[in-house]
Amino acid sequence: MNVLRSARKCSLRRTHGVVWSMTTPTCALSRPFSDERVGTTFSENLKQKPKASTPLRRTASASLPIRSNPTPTRSSIQPVLTFATAERYIPTRLRSHLPPHSQKLHDAWWVPRWGKNGEVFVFPNGSFVCWGATEEEARQFTKQVLAPCEVGSLQEAETESLEFVSDPSEKTRIQGDLIILGRVAPLQDPASAPALQPPDPALDIATLLARYAFSQALSRSAALAVLEESLEDYLSSVAQLPHALEKTGEPGLSREALIKKLGVLLKFRQGLNLNRENFSDIPDLYWAEPELEGFFKAMSGALEVKMRTNAVNEKITYATEVQSILRQLLTESTAHRMELVIIALIAVEVVIALIRDGPELWHMLFGEPHGSHPKTSTT
Numbered sequence: 184m185n186v187l188r189s190a191r192k193c194s195l196r197r198t199h200g201v202v203w204s205m206t207t208p209t210c211a212l213s214r215p216f217s218d219e220r221v222g223t224t225f226s227e228n229l230k231q232k233p234k235a236s237t238p239l240r241r242t243a244s245a246s247l248p249i250r251s252n253p254t255p256t257r258s259s260i261q262p263v264l265t266f267a268t269a270e271r272y273i274p275t276r277l278r279s280h281l282p283p284h285s286q287k288l289h290d291a292w293w294v295p296r297w298g299k300n301g302e303v304f305v306f307p308n309g310s311f312v313c314w315g316a317t318e319e320e321a322r323q324f325t326k327q328v329l330a331p332c333e334v335g336s337l338q339e340a341e342t343e344s345l346e347f348v349s350d351p352s353e354k355t356r357i358q359g360d361l362i363i364l365g366r367v368a369p370l371q372d373p374a375s376a377p378a379l380q381p382p383d384p385a386l387d388i389a390t391l392l393a394r395y396a397f398s399q400a401l402s403r404s405a406a407l408a409v410l411e412e413s414l415e416d417y418l419s420s421v422a423q424l425p426h427a428l429e430k431t432g433e434p435g436l437s438r439e440a441l442i443k444k445l446g447v448l449l450k451f452r453q454g455l456n457l458n459r460e461n462f463s464d465i466p467d468l469y470w471a472e473p474e475l476e477g478f479f480k481a482m483s484g485a486l487e488v489k490m491r492t493n494a495v496n497e498k499i500t501y502a503t504e505v506q507s508i509l510r511q512l513l514t515e516s517t518a519h520r521m522e523l524v525i526i527a528l529i530a531v532e533v534v535i536a537l538i539r540d541g542p543e544l545w546h547m548l549f550g551e552p553h554g555s556h557p558k559t560s561t562t
């Protein structure tokens with residue numbers, strides 16, 4: 184796991200597998216979640232002591248009163264599972280593969296019911312969020328619905344896992360590492376609500392947009408994790424360039440190869456900062472709905488999205504500078520070789536000129552050689 188993500192492998196964590204604890208806010212680790220495209224294996228949960236380094240981990244104990252003191256109005260603890268399975272989804276295909284009663288909800292597609300008691304939000308950045316669904320149901324959703332719509336499918340799905348409870352007597356919020364779905368303020372703009380009311384939603388419609396706001400932050404975090412993983416692999420592939428330059432004075436890569444790798448870095452930066460889902464802008468919905476904006480920002484802050492985005496940018500900047508210097512060295516080396524070739528060509532031309540025009544030049548400079556007289560005929 185890379186350094187960028189190590190700060191948050193805890194109660195709210197990103198792992199290459201999806202597990203959760205139904206009673207305690209401890210962290211667990213399992214083998215990768217994937218579908219049948221790469222083979223699926225699910226192992227027993229393996230407890231792992233988490234690192235106390237993220238805001239959620241440091242405040243995880245704040246959720247203990249909710250977990251350990253059930254009330255008549257409070258539901259059981261249920262999972263929130265987030266998966267990034269591709270670079271993006273094709274909207275036209277996605278629309279035709281979604282279950283009945285699915286509808287567009289701002290930047291996502293909302294599936295009101297999936298499996299027994301789950302709902303799903305599908306985002307165009309190649310990720311989806313399941314509320315109340317099991318691992319197996321999430322795997323089936325990937326295989327049956329999303330697989331035909333994926334562009335740039337990942338061999339291993341990047342995941343986030345969290346838990347939530349419903350309690351109408353509480354205020355909707357994040358407490359420690361637990362989402363509490365409860366009371367919400369009326370919408371400032373009624374047009375923000377879904378256009379159609381589904382006949383049999385799995386969860387309460389009253390907190391739908393709160394779940395959407397939390398889901399959008401989780402989706403961004405999972406998509407950012409994909410970039411982090413790809414960037415880490417890329418940095419590993421070029422890690423020996425400075426060492427090769429130090430030892431041999433040569434980068435060990437051609438100029439064309441370095442330019443290609445520089446293009447990969449520019450693609451990373453574009454995906455991080457210039458695409459529609461750029462990890463830093465606040466979606467338009469939240470400008471009119473301050474409470475939903477609070478939910479979105481609270482989850483984004485808990486997942487340290489801004490800090491991780493800045494860290495990725497800094498790594499990209501460093502890698503770009505290194506490769507730019509190496510490319511400049513290659514350019515200078517090429518120019519030096521060209522200078523030597525030109526000098527050699529000039530020398531050859533001088534030698535040829537001396538061989539061809541040497542006698543004439545000698546005559547022009549020194550006249551006839553001493554003692555040499557033209558022959559005359561006598562009669």
